[in-house]
Amino acid sequence: MANGDETDLVRELQARLRQLKLMTSAPTGFYGSKTTAAVKTFQSQHGLGATGTVDEATWRKIQELSRKPTDEELRPPTTNEVAAPDPRCMQGRVLCISKESRTLAWMIDGKVVSSMDVRFGSENTPTREGLFQVEWKAKDWTSTIYHTPMPYSMFFSQGQAVHYSADFAARGYAGASHGCVNVRDKVKLSALFDQVKVGDKVVVYW
Known part of the structure; x- marks a missing residue:
């Protein structure tokens, strides 16, 4: 997974990053700057190359340290956090x-x-x-x-x-x-x- 992707797997990634307190905004399924930054932070914390791209090793580690997200975690009813303004x-x-x-x-x-x-x-x-x-x-x-x-x-x-x-x-x-x-x-x-x-x-x- 990498910047620019938009898939259900990205949504799962974002929900898991929320569990790990690395993202605050609700999952969107789009891999943008916030997701890239959160992945880089995770990689730095766990001795992985801080590329901001999810390779196999990064995904395995994220799965190991988080649990499978619930439907509500994947599509929370709460209001999305407002992005930094353009x-x-x-x-x-x-x-x-x-x-x-x-x-x-x-x-x-x-x-x-x-x-x-x-x-x-x-x-x-x-x-x-x-x-x-x-x-x-x-x-x-x-x-x-x-x-x-x-x-x-x-x-x-x-x-x-x-x-x-x-x-x-x-x-x-x-x-x-x-x-x-x-x-x-x-x-x-x-x-x-x-x-x-x-x-x-x-x-x-x-």
């Missing part, structure tokens, strides 16, 4: 969206006002990354392409929007969006929708 999020009013931690942080002048879990598009319909702005908003909206409800939509890139997803609320990360940023906490998103203005920044990053 530098572009540090000024003004920003929806700061991290793909690695699967979080949206509503930030004003570098301070997190609120945060929530999110999920993204699949490989076939990926959520675009970059710097955008809220182009328009719709409290009650139904997708013209997929004919699914998209309450509290805040559109930022050619039809991609931040919106509430009943499917995400029901199935969690077992599913994916068609490219939008799905939110599962309707109450939090409703409050956010009232605060965000057209023209506010949107940053989507790993």
